[in-house]
Amino acid sequence: MNRIFWRFVVLVLLAITLASFAVYFAINRLFGDPLEEIALRQVSAQIFLLEQYVDKAPADEWLLRLNKVREVSNLNIDLIPLPQAQSALDGDQRYALQRGEVVLDIASKSFYRRVDLNDSKYAGSAGDVIHARDLPIDVGVVLKMEALRYAIVALFLLLPIAFWSRSHWRGLQQLSGVADEFGQGHLNTRIQLSESSILFPLADCMNQMASRIDVLLETHKNLLHSVSHELRTPIARLEFGLELLRNAPQAVQEKRIAAMEEDIHELNALVNELLDLTKLDQQHALKRQSFAIDGMLQDCLHAMEHQLTGQDIKLELASDLGELNGDRRLLLRAMGNLLNNAIKYGNGVIRLSAQRSGTDQIMMTVEDNGPGIPVVERSRIFDVFYRIDRSRDRHTGGFGLGLAIVQKAIQLHGGSVVVEESALGGAKFIVSLR
Missing domain, CATH: 1.10.287 (Helix Hairpins)
Incomplete structure (x- = not known):
């Protein structure tokens, strides 16, 4: 049996025990001792005999009837002084006895009651107390019934808990095993749990974490290989x-x-x-500030004025671009890299445009009239050090890092960048920002 189950067993039993005591004390406080009520029902015949047979006798026959009851019953009935009876009782019981009520002493299976309050039975009877012993009081049966009820409630609580904890324990064991596998470098191991399992979100997060780490390590491995290759050549x-x-x-x-x-x-x-x-x-957080989008794009063209010499630049900026809250320096770098690509691979014609799509989306595009990018290559050109074969030379090929920087800069802003075929005949890079 797993540790989760046994911890639940202890917790449930402790909770039921505390609840039972809380119920008992609450009932005792609000409605009186339930055990005393049971004991009163068990000795109701003896009390009835005292109240209906002995108490209703004429004054000169009261003692005779009391002695008669002693003879025909199994009770031990004595007359004791009131102070002696009070010394055997607690505070509340003393007040009840003082008022002439029947006071039960469950532990000694007896009850106390004053003979009367005004010496009407015999001379000095107000100072005497009837002490009846050996009463047929047995609360043990009631306590056994309560214990049985306690056991049944605990059983019906623990059975579903056992089933629940067993499935969770197996899931936790699997998580622990896979975590050990991850620690040993086996990042292709995956946790197989049903979607209905409460541990499935955690397992899914661990699987995604392992996938990301695996991709990251593979990327770093490729990066190291590519860096060594790029450095080795020069x-x-x-x-x-x-x-x-x-x-x-x-x-x-x-x-x-x-x-x-x-x-x-x-x-x-x-x-x-x-x-x-x-x-x-x-970088996880951007140094955001509000800036005009058209001003940023014009500054980008101005900074690249030397490289753009001899190029036919078509600038198309919508009038309602407004402002954007972001890192201006990063976006300048990203758009500059896209313009550099258009200069390298285009044939002298570049179009830079920006417009709003809806109320909260900015679309910026850079197009050229070059040979374009084959469809099969478009999903890979943003990878680090990836270059199309025809561009592998030191003057036009670059390092394969420019588009990777563009993608990361745009993603940090919560946007995306894609490449399509341009109406000019070459490549069309579309940057979407919100």
């Missing part, structure tokens, strides 16, 4: 250039040095791109 060129530089003539040396400087710039650019990408991966 480093190899630098080594080769240094080797050739040693015995080369002066004119050749200048060319080699220029090529090596270009390789160094390439390494610096790669490192900067990687740092930017890492910062975006680690």
Whole structure:
């Protein structure tokens, strides 16, 4: 049996016990002691005999009838002084006795009652008390019935709890086992629980967590492989250039040095791109501020004025763009990367447009008239270090990080970026922001 069940057993039994005592004390406080009521019913015949046979006798026959009752019954009846009776009772019972009521003493199976209150039975009878002992009082049967009721209630509570805890214990055992598997690096292990299980949301979260970690590790593995490849190429060129530089003539040396400087710039650019990408991966909160969308896009074009020289730029901005609450610097970088792509792969025509879609969505698009992006490649171009084969050269191919930075920057704003075919003939990048 599992530990959950036994803990529930202890908890349920403790709760039922406390509830039973609470019920008993509440009834005792509000309606009187229930055990005393039971005892009164058990000795009602003896009390009836005293009240109807003895008490109703004439004054000169009262003692005779009392003695008659002693002879024909199994009761031990004595007359004792009132102070003696009061010393055997507690406070409430003393007050009841003082008023002439029958006072039960369940523990000693006896009752007390004053003979009378005004010496009407015999001289000094107001100071005497009838003490009847050996009464047929037995509350043990009642206590056994209560214990049986307690046991039945506990059983009917614990049976569904046993079934419930068993299923949960098995689910927890499975969670624990899979967690151990995760700890050992087996991230392809999954928790198999029914959707009706109360632990299913937790299991589903753990499965999603394992999937994300698995993807993250695979991404980092690919990233490490790609970084080493990207770094190896310019480093190899630098080594080769240094080797050739040693015995080369002066004119050749200048060319080699220029090529090596270009390789160094390439390494610096790669490192900067990687740092930017890492910062975006680690960034959870944006430095948001309200800014005009049309002003941001015009500033982006102004910052890229040198690169855009010779390009036919078509700027189409709606009049109702208004403002956006976000990180202006990140969005400038994202739109700048998209414009850089349009410059690299287009044939001189670029269209930048922005408009509202509904009341809370901004659509910004960058289009070019280049060869476009094949449909089969569109789902992968935002992956880190992914480049289409035809673009793998140091002048136009880049590092395959620009679009990855675009996607992360837009996702941090809660938006999305997709690529489609442009009416200009090339690629059309659509950025959606809310």
